[in-house]
Amino acid sequence: MELNAIKDVFDHVTKKQKVSTSTSQEVIEDIVQEIQNAIDSIKACPDSQLGCKSVLSELKRKLQEIAPLSQLEDAQKELNVALSKYLKVLDKSLWPDISKAYRHVEFDTHTINQIIASHFYRQGLFDIGDCFINESGETESDAASMRLLFSEMYQILEAMKGLNLEPALNWVAANSDKLEGNGSDLQLKLHSLQFVEILQNGCKNQALNYARTNFASFSAKHMAEIQKLMTCLLWAGKLDRCPYPEIMTTTNWHTTAEELTRQFCNFLGQSYESPLSVTIAAGIQGLPPLLKFMTLMTAKSQEWQSMKQLPVPVDLDKDFQFHSVFVCPVSKDQSTDENPPMLMTCGHVLCKQTINKMSKNSTKTFKCPYCPCGDIDAMQCRQLHF
Structure with a gap:
């Protein structure tokens, strides 16, 4: 709702700005045209002093009729009013005093530091994570353990960005039993990507040998997917006309990387999403109604500090509903x-x-x-x- 209100006011400012610009342009063109007409009239009778005075008097009269200053001032005044309203909406929506919704809650500083450091490590920002651990006073052992949790995952994902599936395939092979227990077909997805990559490079026989070596163990549960992949062999060299374009799309790399991240974090006992990112995103959604409530309850701020549950309903997206x-x-x-x-x-x-x-x-x-x-x-x- 806040963003919609900002957009509406911004659109109003844009409209007024266009009107002001258009009005200014029309006024300038009218003035230029009248001056040019006067110049042409003077040139037509250069020796007539009386005629020149008459032309200039007529020019003055027409300029007064145009009233350029009045037109420009009116257009600019409307634009200024719209801009003023826009700034007020921005100030109210984007720079609220969020301290009004603050309440003192005791928490474990060590846990918070671990969450922040973990966020950096899972993003591959290992140097920043190490720096934060050092400056927050946490022990090096904490940093080393968290770094190890995500360094392997980051290396696998970076290799996938370079179309190198070997680290990912090695990891799923080492964890195949756990993946099967979770009902994940990640291993087949990675082998499928590798098969398609080989085929797209024009190595039809190599792709066939790869399929024989790696797809047999999945035939019991995934025969339909394997049959589609085998059909692609018939379209070698013209894969753009393959009847299964969904197999060739590059988005498969992205979705497979997400699945690998999800499974990797699951094995580590970590959530797929960064707890810090989820907390901030949920806070952004929940803050506006709390700020509105506290603005109305300014005189009773002490009650807010003693409440055991939120005093107003805070509707969050389904992504933030965990229980x-x-x-x-x-x-x-x-x-x-x-x-x-x-x-x-x-x-x-x-x-x-x-x-x-x-x-x-x-x-x-x-x-x-x-x-x-x-x-x-x-x-x-x-x-x-x-």
């Missing part, structure tokens, strides 16, 4: 550690505080508000863990 959120259907409260979801014997779920109210703090049985089940004993309700 289920339960909202009690009766109280409409979101579950918390102190008020967890509880499974009743009938199979329905309510929050603990709702059950306590309905059962008078477990002193009597109660009926489920959503089904005709008999009396429910609060002591038999079990906490659910998402």
Whole structure:
């Protein structure tokens, strides 16, 4: 919404700027034309002093009718108003005082430093990661362990950028059992890329020998894919007319590199996305509603510091939704550690505080508000863990 508002105001400024430019150009052209007409009239009768005065008087009258200053001032005034509004929107949207939404939260500095250093290492910025570890006071052993986690992955990905699949193939061969356990067909994808690369270089017999050596073990589960690859042999030298263009597209290299990164991080017990990148991206989405709330709650900022959950709904994209959120259907409260979801014997779920109210703090049985089940004993309700 913020970006849309900025774009709308910017478009308005652009429109006013075009109008101002067009108006200025028309005024200048009208003035030039009138002056040129006056010059032509004077040249037509150069010896007539009375005629020259008459021409100049007529020129003065026409210039007053054009009123260039008035036209230019009006156009510029509208443009200035639009620019002023645009600057206010920018100032409000892009330079807010984000400290209003800050709240003091205790966290482990060591963990934060590891997350930041890990972000640099997974990007291949090893020198920057080492420098950060050194300046943050973390131990060299921490740096060495994190560097080792991602150095091999970075080398494999860099080799793939140069169309060298050997490091990647060696890695998947060494981890084939784990990949199969994860249900990943990464090994076949890499062999397919290598097969196509050989074929595109015009080595039909070499591609056939490569297929015989490396595709046999995948025939049980991936026969259809292998058959398409074998069909490509018939189109050697004219692969641009191959009936399976999706096999030849260069985007396969990118998607395979992403799959390798995902599996590599999975084996290391790391997330595919950098935790630091995810945190910042989620924060950017969640910050505007929090800032708006704090602007309205300026006089009650102390309450914000003591709240245990967000005071306003913050809608994040699905990419940032990592676990289920339960909202009690009766109280409409979101579950918390102190008020967890509880499974009743009938199979329905309510929050603990709702059950306590309905059962008078477990002193009597109660009926489920959503089904005709008999009396429910609060002591038999079990906490659910998402």
